[in-house]
Amino acid sequence: MKILKLNLKLATEVKINQVIKEAITTIKNGGLVIYPTETIYGMAANPHDQQAINKLLKYKNRREGKPLSIAVSKQAMAEQYVIINQQAQNFYQRFLPGPYTVISQLRVNSQIDQRVASEFGTLGIRIPDYPLMLKLIEHLGHGITATSANASNKKRPYRIKDVLNNISEKQKQLIDLIIDVGQLAKNEPSVVIDTSLSTPLSMRGQLRTNDKFIEFNSQSESETQGLAMRLILKNLNNLKKQGLLFGLSGELGVGKTIFAKGAAKFLKIKEEITSPTYTYLNEYTYQKGTLQGIFYHLDAWKIDQEQEFSLLKVDQLLKANNILLIEWWDKIANFLPDNLKKQAIILDLSGQDNWRKIKLWEKTKK
Amino acid sequence: MGKDKKMILAAKKTILAIDTSCDDTSVAVLEGNRVLANVVASQTAIHQQYGGVFPTLAKQAHQENIEACVQLALQRAGLSNKLKIRDHIDAVAVTVGPGLAPALEVGIKHAKKLAKQWQLPIIAINHIEAHALSPLLSPKTKRQNREIDFPVLALVISGGHSEFILIKQIGNYQRLGWTVDDSAGECLDKVGRMLDLGYPAGAILEKLAKKGNPNLWSLPLAMTSVDNFNLSFSGLKTASSQLINQVKKQKQLDGQTVCDLAATVQQQVFSQIIYKLERILFSPDLSKKVYPKAQLIKKIKQQKTKAAVTDINEIWLGGGVAANITLRTSIRQTLKTYQKLSGKKIKLHLPYHKKFCADNAAMIALTAQFSSEQSKNTNAQLIDRQANLKIGTFCQAC
Secondary structure (H helix, E strand, O other): OEEEEOOOOOOOHHHHHHHHHHHHHHHHOOOOEEEOOOOOOEEEOOOOOHHHHHHHHHHHOOOOOOOOEEEOOOHHHHOOOEEOOHHHHHHHHHHOOOOEEEEEEEOOOOOOOHHHOOOOOEEEEEOOOOHHHHHHHHHHOOOEEOEEOOOOOOOOOOOHHHHHOOOOHHHHHHOOEEEEOOOOOOOOOOEEEEOOOOOOEEEEOOOOOOOOOEEEEEOOHHHHHHHHHHHHHHOHHHHHHHOEEEEEEOOOOOOHHHHHHHHHHHOOOOOOOOOOOOOOEEEEEEEEOOEEEEEEEEEOOOOOOHHHHHOOOHHHOOOOOOEEEEEOHHHHHHHOOHHHHHHOEEEEEEEEOOEEEEEEEOOOOO | OOHHHEEEOOOOOEEEEEEOOOOEEEEEEEEOOEEEEEEEEEOHHHHHOOOOOOHHHHHHHHHHHHHHHHHHHHHHOOOOOHHHHHHHOOEEEEEEEOOOHHHHHHHHHHHHHHHHHHOOOEEEEEHHHHHHHHHHOEEOOOOOOOEEEOOEEEEEEOOOOEEEEEEEEOOEEEEEEEEOOOOHHHHHHHHHHHOOOOOOHHHHHHHHHHOOOOOOOOOOOOOOOOOOOOEOOHHHHHHHHHHHHHHHHHOOOOHHHHHHHHHHHHHHHHHHHHHHHHHHHOOOOOOOOOOOOHHHHHHHHOOOOOOOOOOOOEEEEEOHHHHOHHHHHHHHHHHHHHHHHHOOOOEEEOOOOHHHOOOOOHHHHHHHHOOOHHHHOOOHHHOOOOOOOOOOOOOOOO
16 A cells, blocks of 8 residues: 655646556556545546456445446546436536536446446446546546545545544555545535436435425336335435335325335345235345345225224334335324334325326425 | 146145135145145134234234134044044145235244144145145045146136146146236225225125126226236226226216126226136247237137147136136136137136135145155244245245
8 A cells, every 4th residue: 555645735747747647557457546536535446447346345345236436537538438318418517527426327338347337227427626636537548436435334534544544454455555635625425416217316415405305207117116226225324224214105006016116126026016905014025235134015005093003013114124115105104103204215106197206205294 | 638647636645734824814634635624713803894904913813713723623624632633644734925924924833833742744835836726625525536637727816816827737837927016806905995895895896796787987908018928907906996086076976886886897807817818828839938919819719710729728716716706707708719719628627615715724735735755854943934935936945
């Protein structure tokens, strides 16, 4: 592990170019490089190099299928990796370079290691608003991984110390080079926006903080399923910590069970998900990578009274790694204890024929 | 057909079986396929007040009833004397899935206890396989020893399942089609509930449908545009709810209107089953699940082309909805038409009594007759509930 200290205010052009050159050589040789951005310190590996990605995943540890994203220097470079649709184009224009990661459909010929992309065949792209890095990537000629430099679930790295104090010796040995520019401004990590569905969906951070809910348009069953899968991915940390609760409302035939099927698909449940109206509650054990738990599918259609609902003992179902999905949420929401209600991700579905409108409350619906 | 495809039922073991997969506690004793005793403790009275089965309540009721059911079954089978049990019973069988997990648990636990107490092997049984084989059951008084002409097509249509299963031999199954969302019974139950029919809504709906006119309204026929043998009742459920709301707006739902609506929905559920059954019969190659093209079906029906002769020699119908007379009649009609078009006669076999269409332990004991010696010696501790078990995917413990 080599540390290159760099004072960006004082450093000469020559010194900066030296650092860039050394970092490029390291990346080309399959090494891992910690680099500064306008948000937090990132970890660069060559996304085209399988060995380098092996090394990066070993360093990050226990990712459970969370995708990595890629930093590029300009939109033209991004287009080598992903298909930029109109939605994405808007974000590129408005926000990039800047603290935003825009997820798009991966190109078939992108030639990146599969594990960099998401399991949905999408990839996040970021153009850091940080001249040093833009120059480095431009000279390298291709993207670098844009994952944070900390090990999974550890402190956000605004200083190199934040990284090194929270990793093992083994992990330290995996780092080849560190570009240390000192303390970074404490900006939030990039906002992550998925533009691969009909409506943009934030996967981290919020686009407009004053919105109580977002309105999502789904044009097909696979989009409704895609939304379910992305919402679980987005809340993976919560799933592992306390479990996830989804509350779905909407008339018959608007796609509540379709959403449940999407959740099951994400959890790699092979059984057919069918409506549990008659017996209220179906349970499926799942295993996705190292993650395992129970997926409970509850249909509250027939429940009118609190006493009936209490027979299901719902409070005992929701624990770490378990997902509880409740259809006809509005019929039972008032029977739930407040602490559970607060956790709920609520979706209100409506629509006809081939279109569906899904209102999504990620914090408790008022 | 070669002789090897026929099989004579010769199993003679005496087996006590337990089924607690849903809302009925059932214990049976069979000798071969002869039902010596089949006790069912219904939980209808418990679940009636709610209109559905709560897993927690079902579990509790199973726990309260199971020992009494075992005692009664033994008594009816003439085995109440403890010495007789060890001498006569060869094994204990139990449903491990599919079903309600908390309910299955009770049966499995009790079966393990009995097996240990009587020092008998325990056999894990798949509930759907048992429904599929239920037409092989025979009354105590009959020494039935009929031949089976494989391959057989089994239709399992119930509150929880809707499946087409090709039985090449007992134990060798191919799932040809299944519901991708709701089961037929679930759909009928939900519509019954929309019409405020009480509990169990599905069964009441069947009664009312008899008095109704199924042709006043039309509902869409699902799954006709997909080229496979799968079923789907979720869309029909939605369309039915829209129809009911539409009718409600126009007039008061009087008794006759409710009967007409019930008949309409039921007919549409059965139409889909019949539609796919026809496609299975007309399939040019069933082993590869080849779906017959629309053009081919059209030509066959216009009698321009003779229908290919299917391999299927018998049809078995099992599951709660199998008790429905209208469904039975429709299937018979389909087979008659098929005979006219292809020249091949296929016979429909049903459980000998309506009570064996519903969940029962007799079919579990029957299925256990065919399980291999190897599976009987399974370590009892390995047997566990498998709430979403499929036919053909074998129990972990088997």
